[in-house]
Amino acid sequence: MRPPHTYSEAMPLLRRPNSREKLRTLADEELMGLVARNDAEAFEVILERHANAAFSLAYRICGTRSAAEDVAQEAFLALWRSGTHYDRARGSVRTWALGIVHNRAVDSLRRSGAHDRRRVSDEGIEETLEAPERTDAQAIEHATSHEIRRALAELPDDQRRVIELAYFGGFTHVEIAQMLDTPVGTVKGRMRLGLQKLRSQMRGTEALGA
Amino acid sequence: MSTREHQPDCPRHVDVAPYVLGALEQQELESFREHLAECPHCRLELAELQSVVDELAASTPLVAAPSELSERVLQTVRSSADLLNAAGQEADRPSRFARGQRTRGFAFAGAAALVAAVAIVLAIVLGGGSSSPKERVILGQASGAAQGAQVSLHKRGGHAELLLTHMPQPGAGRIYEVWLVRGKAPSPTDALFGVSSAGSSAVDIPGTVQGVKQVLVTSEPLGGSSAPTRNPVIAVALG
Numbered sequence: 001m002r003p004p005h006t007y008s009e010a011m012p013l014l015r016r017p018n019s020r021e022k023l024r025t026l027a028d029e030e031l032m033g034l035v036a037r038n039d040a041e042a043f044e045v046i047l048e049r050h051a052n053a054a055f056s057l058a059y060r061i062c063g064t065r066s067a068a069e070d071v072a073q074e075a076f077l078a079l080w081r082s083g084t085h086y087d088r089a090r091g092s093v094r095t096w097a098l099g100i101v102h103n104r105a106v107d108s109l110r111r112s113g114a115h116d117r118r119r120v121s122d123e124g125i126e127e128t129l130e131a132p133e134r135t136d137a138q139a140i141e142h143a144t145s146h147e148i149r150r151a152l153a154e155l156p157d158d159q160r161r162v163i164e165l166a167y168f169g170g171f172t173h174v175e176i177a178q179m180l181d182t183p184v185g186t187v188k189g190r191m192r193l194g195l196q197k198l199r200s201q202m203r204g205t206e207a208l209g210a
Numbered sequence: 211m212s213t214r215e216h217q218p219d220c221p222r223h224v225d226v227a228p229y230v231l232g233a234l235e236q237q238e239l240e241s242f243r244e245h246l247a248e249c250p251h252c253r254l255e256l257a258e259l260q261s262v263v264d265e266l267a268a269s270t271p272l273v274a275a276p277s278e279l280s281e282r283v284l285q286t287v288r289s290s291a292d293l294l295n296a297a298g299q300e301a302d303r304p305s306r307f308a309r310g311q312r313t314r315g316f317a318f319a320g321a322a323a324l325v326a327a328v329a330i331v332l333a334i335v336l337g338g339g340s341s342s343p344k345e346r347v348i349l350g351q352a353s354g355a356a357q358g359a360q361v362s363l364h365k366r367g368g369h370a371e372l373l374l375t376h377m378p379q380p381g382a383g384r385i386y387e388v389w390l391v392r393g394k395a396p397s398p399t400d401a402l403f404g405v406s407s408a409g410s411s412a413v414d415i416p417g418t419v420q421g422v423k424q425v426l427v428t429s430e431p432l433g434g435s436s437a438p439t440r441n442p443v444i445a446v447a448l449g
Contacts, residue, residue, distance in 0.1 A: 040284070040291035047280055055275035057267055069279050071436075074398070076283045078433045080290065081400045082385060085432055091264065098267035100433035106232055107436040148269035166233035167266055173228040174235055191227035192259075199262045 020045070028093035035083040043080055050094055051076075054101045061105035061168055071108050075101040106170040151201040159194030162187050219251040226255045230263050236439070350446030352377075355429070359409070363425060363446045368418035372425065374444070377409040380429045387434045388415060389442070391424040402434045422448050 023031065023045045034042035054075060058068035078100055086096060152160055165171045165179070173191070177184040225242050228234050234242060246252055350361030350372075359377045363370050372388065380386050386403050389396035405411040415425065427444035 038291045038294040040288045043287050043291075044284055047283060051275040051280055052272055053268060053270075055279065056270040056273040059273050060270040065276070069276060072275065072279055073283055074436060075433070077286060077400050078402065080283075080287050081402050082433055085385065085404075095264045095267070096433075098264075102232070102267055103431060103433065104436050107439075111437050148265050149271075152266075152269060163231065163266075166228065166231040167263065168270075171233065172235050173233045176233070185224065188224045188228055191231060191233070192224065195227050195230070195259045195262045198265075199258060202262065202265060 029086075029088045032083060032086045032088075032093055035080065036086070043083070046079075046093065046097075047076060050097050053094065054097060057098055057101050058105045061102070061170065062108060067108060067112075068105075071105045072101060075104045078104070102167075109170040148198075148202070151198050154201065155194050155197055159190045159197065162190045163194045163198075166191065220249050222249065223252055223255055226252050227259060230256060230259045348446055348448065350425070350444055352444055354441055354443045356427075356443035359444065361444050361446060363415075363448075365419060365448070368420040370415040370419045370425070372411075372413040372415060372427075372444075372446070374405065374411045374413070374427075375409060377405045377411060379405060379409075383432055384429050385432050385434065386411075386427050387430040387438075388413060389426040389428065389438060390415070390417075390419065390422045391426060392421050396424075396426055396438060398434065398436050400434075402430075419448065424448065 020041060023034075023042055026034075026042075026045070028046060028049065031042040031046050035046065051072070055068055055072045058071040058075070059065065062068045062071055075097065079097055086093065090096070091099075152163070155163070161180070162173075162176055165176050166173065171179070173184060173187050176182075177187045180187070222242070222245055225234065225238070225245075229239075229242055229246075246256065346365045348363045348365065350363060352359035352361055355378050360375045362373050364373065377386075386405070388399045388401035388403075390399060391397070399416050401413050401416055403411050403413050419425070425444075425446040425448065426438070426442040428438045428440045428442050430439055
């Protein structure tokens with residue numbers, strides 16, 4: 001849900017000290033304008049909004065809380081350091097932040113060696129944000145992530161598996177082909193078909209929701 | 211147009227899905243990026259599949275981040291903000307010049323002066339305002355895409371600043387990252403930077419360089435990496 005202020009409405013706020021409550025009414029993209037001006041409080045709101053999603057993604061990929069914490073911490077500090085590079089035309093702040101988390105988590109996983117790599121599974125990862133603790137925004141996040149997981153689960157197994165091994169497992173298509181004893185071309189084809197089906201399903205969900 | 215409709219137009223369309231999932235082999239990446247720059251069919255498919263992968267990132271079961279994580283991040287961010295605000299706008303933040311977006315209107319000399327101001331503030335904060343140690347200037351080596359760049363590291367005690375001129379831009383969607391080598395493997399730093407349109411940059415090396423054998427710079431994806439993904443273009447041996 002988009003906060004009510006437009007960018008032009010937000011501008012007067014930039015000229016006086018930011019109170020936490022006012023900052024919380026701003027959209028991420030507006031907050032990033034303040035972050036580019038070294039506003040730590042604006043960054044704190046960004047952190048509040050996205051820490052759970054970032055940690056969750058890092059946890060899913062790394063498989064341990066300590067590695068996920070390290071990855072999420074590195075990613076948020078990189079976000080702070082490179083805040084001036086945020087370009088809203090290239091996607092939402094959340095997408096950008098999660099992209100950094102994903103890159104860092106896969107780097108971490110690859111450095112730790114293929115034998116230690118976590119096989120993709122939801123086992124052991126429980127949803128620790130119980131419903132009464134969720135804010136409205138978190139409830140929307142939860143519903144969205146549930147829809148995407150359901151779409152992923154509805155894919156044929158061979159397509160779902162190659163997508164999960166690549167994206168959450170950090171394996172290359174060559175490694176996946178070796179693991180599954182399947183030709184490289186077949187692995188690439190399954191990845192493509194799976195992503196196309198996911199796209200169609202997500203579009204269908206959007207159309208139904210519209 | 212759907213991805214199916216333009217499937218036959220390019221034999222390399224099969225690489226788009228593994229690319230967007232981050233599953234191409236390292237040696238395939240560079241040539242595929244070059245191909246993407248020339249192939250509108252693959253770029254279209256990339257745009258379509260990228261939106262799906264962006265959603266995948268948000269599909270993980272929601273786990274509450276430990277409160278210590280936010281505390282640690284905010285502690286560093288607040289300290290950094292205090293120093294940057296004391297020194298002026300973006301004293302040691304990466305430049306936007308690299309992306310060719312709106313310029314900040316300050317010359318490199320001004321940026322260098324601001325970085326120097328941060329160094330002074332750091333010296334006061336870390337050294338308790340005691341007399342400053344002697345500066346040692348070490349010349350570095352540039353190679354690969356940065357061949358011809360001039361590199362010098364200005365070291366005072368444990369603090370160092372890297373000054374670069376005639377550097378190429380890091381490339382679209384990329385940023386330079388500083389690495390410190392103490393043992394065998396380089397350790398990442400938070401020093402991510404671009405260069406001015408004239409190819410200049412002044413980079414404050416975070417933390418101490420005590421015990422550091424080499425300072426390296428590589429070109430990395432925006433946001434930086436935790437391990438180098440390309441060969442260093444700058445190397446300074448501290449010896």
